[in-house]
Amino acid sequence: MLAQKxxxxxxxxxxxxxxxxIRTDQRGVSAVEFSLFAGLLSLGVLNTADVSIYIYKRMxxxxxTQMGAQAAWKTCDPNHLPATTKCPGLINAVTTAVxxxxxxxxxxxxxxxxxxxxxxxxxxxxxxxxxxxxxxxxDCTAAGMPALQPADYIQIQTAFSYSPLFPGxxxxxxxxxxxxxxxxxxxx
Numbered sequence: 001m002l003a004q005k006x007x008x009x010x011x012x013x014x015x016x017x018x019x020x021x022i023r024t025d026q027r028g029v030s031a032v033e034f035s036l037f038a039g040l041l042s043l044g045v046l047n048t049a050d051v052s053i054y055i056y057k058r059m060x061x062x063x064x065t066q067m068g069a070q071a072a073w074k075t076c077d078p079n080h081l082p083a084t085t086k087c088p089g090l091i092n093a094v095t096t097a098v099x100x101x102x103x104x105x106x107x108x109x110x111x112x113x114x115x116x117x118x119x120x121x122x123x124x125x126x127x128x129x130x131x132x133x134x135x136x137x138x139d140c141t142a143a144g145m146p147a148l149q150p151a152d153y154i155q156i157q158t159a160f161s162y163s164p165l166f167p168g169x170x171x172x173x174x175x176x177x178x179x180x181x182x183x184x185x186x187x188x
Contacts, residue, residue: 043169050164050172054179057103061160062181064101068156069185071097072114078188081152082133084116098158110157110180118150119184127153127184152188157181 071094076087083090094114098107116133120140130142130150140148160179164172 046166047170047172050166050170051175053165054162054172054175057160057162058179058181060101060103061107061158061179062183064098064103064107065156065158065181065183067100068094068098068109068114068158069154069183072154072156073185073187076187081187082116083152083154083187084114084133090114094156098156103160107158107160110159113155113157115155115157116187117153117155119153120145120148120150151186153184153186156183156185 072083072087072090075089075093076083080087091114095109098109099105101107117129118131118133118136119127120130120143122128122143122145128143130140131137133152136152137150139146140150158181162172162175162177162179164170164175167173
């Protein structure tokens with residue numbers, strides 16, 4: 001029986017010695033730390049990539065919208081105003097312009113666009129809608145500036161549906177989609 005106790009005691013002592021060796025062993029710790037840090041770093045890189053792509057596409061949409069407004073101005077000369085009723089190539093020119101960026105046919109005109117109306121500058125130097133294109137007011141009294149004359153503006157509104165590269169992983173899933181932009185251009 002003493003021999004069995006000595007064997008059990010030897011096994012327990014060996015186990016304690018092994019546990020002490022494992023506890024003090026530092027090999028592999030830096031690999032574990034690096035894997036934790038690399039995981040956090042990769043989340044930051046994925047977020048940076050996704051948000052950057054979103055911002056780029058939003059800028060492309062803004063550019064496409066401005067190009068659509070400029071195409072309306074170029075296509076419809078002052079003899080063809082109001083453009084939405086007297087300029088036959090308006091819709092085709094605007095659609096071609098807004099789809100000419102790298103976003104291509106993914107850019108769409110929003111319902112009711114292009115729209116046209118009379119605008120005046122108000123006392124805060126901001127454009128203010130004063131009437132539809134069917135009835136031109138004699139002055140800008142509605143905007144608080146009776147000494148000014150209203151001007152014909154065309155409004156282009158576009159939309160682009162953004163989908164993140166890493167949905168559910170990055171914050172880009174929480175960004176506004178579809179992205180929408182509006183541009184105004186004075187026609188007269």
